[in-house]
Structure formats: structure tokens, C-alpha cells
Amino acid sequence: MRILTLGGGTVGTWIADLLCRNRHSVTVVDIDPVHTRRINDELDVRAITGSASQSSVLFQAGVMSADLCLAVTGDDEVNLVAASMAKAMGARRTIARVYAPVFRDLSTFDYQRHFNIDRLLSLEHLSATELARNIRNPGSVIVENFARGQLEVHEVIAKDVTAAVGVPLKQLGLPAAVRVGSIYREGRMWIAGAEDAIHVNDRITLIGRREDIDEVKGRFELGNVPKRNVVIAGGGETGYHLARTLEGERFNILLMEQSLERCEFLSSNLPRITIVQADATRRSVLEEERVGSADVFVACTGDDENNIMAGVEAREIGARKIMAIVGRPDYASVVGKLGIDLAVSERDVMAKQVLGFLNTGAVVSRTILPGGHVGVYEIEVTQGCPATAHVLANLRLPPQCLIAAVLREDYVQVPGADDRLLPGDTVVALIEDAAVEAALEFFKRRF
Numbered sequence: 001m002r003i004l005t006l007g008g009g010t011v012g013t014w015i016a017d018l019l020c021r022n023r024h025s026v027t028v029v030d031i032d033p034v035h036t037r038r039i040n041d042e043l044d045v046r047a048i049t050g051s052a053s054q055s056s057v058l059f060q061a062g063v064m065s066a067d068l069c070l071a072v073t074g075d076d077e078v079n080l081v082a083a084s085m086a087k088a089m090g091a092r093r094t095i096a097r098v099y100a101p102v103f104r105d106l107s108t109f110d111y112q113r114h115f116n117i118d119r120l121l122s123l124e125h126l127s128a129t130e131l132a133r134n135i136r137n138p139g140s141v142i143v144e145n146f147a148r149g150q151l152e153v154h155e156v157i158a159k160d161v162t163a164a165v166g167v168p169l170k171q172l173g174l175p176a177a178v179r180v181g182s183i184y185r186e187g188r189m190w191i192a193g194a195e196d197a198i199h200v201n202d203r204i205t206l207i208g209r210r211e212d213i214d215e216v217k218g219r220f221e222l223g224n225v226p227k228r229n230v231v232i233a234g235g236g237e238t239g240y241h242l243a244r245t246l247e248g249e250r251f252n253i254l255l256m257e258q259s260l261e262r263c264e265f266l267s268s269n270l271p272r273i274t275i276v277q278a279d280a281t282r283r284s285v286l287e288e289e290r291v292g293s294a295d296v297f298v299a300c301t302g303d304d305e306n307n308i309m310a311g312v313e314a315r316e317i318g319a320r321k322i323m324a325i326v327g328r329p330d331y332a333s334v335v336g337k338l339g340i341d342l343a344v345s346e347r348d349v350m351a352k353q354v355l356g357f358l359n360t361g362a363v364v365s366r367t368i369l370p371g372g373h374v375g376v377y378e379i380e381v382t383q384g385c386p387a388t389a390h391v392l393a394n395l396r397l398p399p400q401c402l403i404a405a406v407l408r409e410d411y412v413q414v415p416g417a418d419d420r421l422l423p424g425d426t427v428v429a430l431i432e433d434a435a436v437e438a439a440l441e442f443f444k445r446r447f
Contacts, residue, residue: 006052007073008035052082064090084115123346128241170194178208233280234301292318315339393417400435
């Protein structure tokens with residue numbers, strides 16, 4: 001595929017190298033000639049010096065034939081304008097990296113729709129999501145970015161014999177906004193059907209909004225699950241997103257931030273989180289805040305060295321599980337030896353997202369569920385495709401394909417058998433590998 005990367009900094013260079021190693025044709029644009037010379041010398045890609053927000057530069061970079069354009073400069077506004085221009089000039093898919101939360105906040109303005117960009121990605125939000133996944137359940141899946149962040153996919157293990165076990169799904173009376181997507185049992189995964197019943201030790205995926213999923217998860221567990229103590233060091237965007245993701249669930253969360261101004265912001269936006277103004281890199285502070293009794297300690301201060309040191313100190317005073325944001329690749333072989341259980345790299349989580357966008361046709365993104373053989377697909381519904389010809393009950397989709405949700409304008413719904421897909425919709429579907437080709441035929445435009 002032809003990939004255009006706008007921005008040759010740390011993230012842009014890493015992504016370009018990754019895509020090049022996967023045998024894609026990559027062109028990098030950066031305004032700094034030092035960066036473009038270094039990229040041309042070190043990588044097997046084409047690097048051009050110029051502004052990513054100028055049409056002449058994009059034209060020179062071959063934007064009209066690009067399958068994917070990634071705007072990952074250090075400037076949010078440049079990324080938005082550049083990705084929007086690239087889309088208008090002919091790029092098939094465009095992604096813009098943004099830092100400021102306002103650009104992803106649909107309550108004020110829909111930047112993604114206004115600029116006609118396929119996806120807005122925040123490295124901080126993606127990192128927080130990866131951390132949350134490992135805090136909730138190391139084997140779980142949380143995909144925040146489906147349907148513009150309005151849908152989550154959670155994996156739940158039915159560990160107890162509850163009223164929901166052994167009962168066909170159609171009789172469970174689940175909320176209309178939640179759907180059981182897949183079942184994993186004894187090494188085999190399949191798309192859940194109405195007649196399927198959950199057995200003890202089954203792993204099931206639930207699709208819906210977080211608050212609805214949290215209510216359903218309780219049906220597969222007995223009694224009250226004790227709350228876990230989580231300490232987050234650093235109240236920047238990653239720490240904020242992590243606390244917000246875990247807020248309201250079964251966690252007691254303590255968030256430590258050194259800046260008084262930032263603490264005031266956190267307190268007003270995270271009312272159920274304990275906010276402490278403190279330097280998490282000092283051992284005396286960690287002892288004073290009883291970090292040694294924490295089930296999970298997460299270091300995301302914005303500085304690799306501080307994160308590593310805070311994690312080491314937290315481990316020594318007794319915290320059970322240590323996580324940290326560590327960006328430098330040369331630290332990868334060190335952190336495990338220092339007692340850090342999980343090191344999350346912003347570049348790695350970004351790369352994982354980008355690889356999910358390397359698709360053709362109507363497929364926007366693809367994520368494979370743990371256990372394999374079942375993928376979660378975001379698919380565009382285009383004018384004239386067979387998927388719009390009938391209501392869902394009459395489409396004759398493969399049985400290994402489940403339409404889990406539909407994004408129409410700004411509203412996400414779990415469709416029923418009598419609902420009909422319309423051009424402009426975005427579908428979230430679970431498809432088994434063997435049925436992918438047959439299922440995607442319904443979304444190919446007919447002329």
C-alpha cells in the first residue's frame with residue numbers, strides 16, 4: 001500500500017520504519033531538513049522537506065494515490081488541516097494525531113466530521129486504554145475507538161454459576177444496547193447466536209457503552225467483588241484518561257500530581273477520584289500516601305526516567321503490580337529487570353492502531369480478538385452496496401457475521417432484525433475469518 005506520513009519526528013519516523021519493514025511504499029513529509037536528511041539516510045523510504053499543510057507539498061508527495069495518510073506532526077492544528085486536505089485531494093483514508101482533548105470532545109464540536117477525517121488518535125488516550133485493559137483484566141479487550149469512542153468491546157469470564165449461566169442468550173433479557181459478540185470455550189471461538197448458552201469458564205465479548213456493559217458484567221459474577229486500590233502517578237493527559245476510564249468501576253483511585261493548577265482541573269473533572277498534590281518520584285511521599293498497599297501503581301508523569309524511578313520505589317515499599325509509560329526503545333530490556341511488570345510505549349500503541357487501518361475497500365479498521373479467528377471490523381456503508389437492499393433479517397449475511405452496532409451521524413445503536421442500513425452509516429461487525437470475504441461482498445459498491 002502507498003502510505004503518506006506527515007511528520008518526521010519520533011512518532012512519524014517510528015511508524016515509517018514499521019510500515020517500510022512491512023513492505024509498504026512510504027513517503028515522509030517534514031518541515032525540518034535535518035529530519036528528512038536523517039530519514040533518507042537511515043530508512044528505505046522517500047522523505048520530502050516541506051510544510052504538511054501546503055497543497056503543493058502534498059501533491060509532490062503523491063497524496064492523490066495514497067491509500068493512507070497519517071498526520072503525526074507535533075501540532076494539532078497542522079494535523080487537522082493536513083489530514084483534511086489530504087482527504088480532499090484524493091487520499092483514501094486519513095488519520096490525524098491530536099493532543100488537546102477538545103478535539104475529541106463531541107459535546108462541543110465534531111472536528112472529525114467537519115474536517116472529513118477518518119480517525120482522530122490521541123497517543124495519551126491510547127496509552128491510557130492499554131493500561132486500563134491490563135488493570136481491569138490482563139486478558140480483556142477494550143477498544144475505545146470504535147464508533148468514535150462511543151463503543152467498547154469487553155471480555156468477561158463467566159467464573160461463577162449464576163442465573164445467566166446455562167440459559168440461551170435470547171432468554172437473558174440483556175439491555176437492548178448491549179450485545180454478546182463471541183464465545184470462547186475450550187480453545188474454540190465463535191460468533192454468539194440466540195440459542196447459545198454461556199457455560200462456566202467461558203470467555204465472552206460484550207459490545208456496547210461502558211455503563212451498560214458494567215451492569216451486564218455483574219450477571220456473570222457472584223457476590224460483591226472487593227475494590228482494588230490503584231495509584232496513578234502523574235495527572236497529565238494519560239493519567240487523566242486512565243482515571244476517567246476506571247472511574248465508577250470497582251477501583252479506589254488515588255491520583256498524584258505535582259502541579260497545583262492541574263490538581264484543580266483534575267478535582268473539578270474527576271469528582272469520584274482522590275486527587276493529591278505531591279511529587280510521586282519521592283519515596284517519602286509514596287510512603288506517606290501508603291502506596292505500599294496499592295494493588296496497582298501506574299507511573300505516567302511524562303518523563304521516562306521519573307516513571308522508572310517511581311515504579312522502582314513503589315515496588316520496594318510493597319505495591320503489588322507496577323506499570324509505567326516508557327517511550328525510549330533502549331529502555332525496553334531494562335524495565336523488567338527493575339521490577340516493572342508492564343511498560344507501555346506510546347509509539348507501540350499508535351503503531352498497533354495504524355496497522356489496523358491497512359485495509360482495502362469499505363473496511364475502515366480491523367481488530368482481532370484474543371483467541372484469534374474473530375475480528376471486529378468497522379465498515380463503511382456506501383451508496384449502492386447490497387447491504388442497503390433489505391432489512392438485516394433479509395440480507396442473508398453469513399451466520400459467522402454479526403452486525404453488532406451501527407453509527408448513524410452521531411448516534412450509535414444496536415440494530416434489530418427489522419432495521420435497515422443506510423448509505424453513510426458505519427457498521428461495527430464481528431466476523432469469523434472464514435466468512436470475511438463473503439461478508440464484505442455485501443459492502444462492495446455495485447455500479
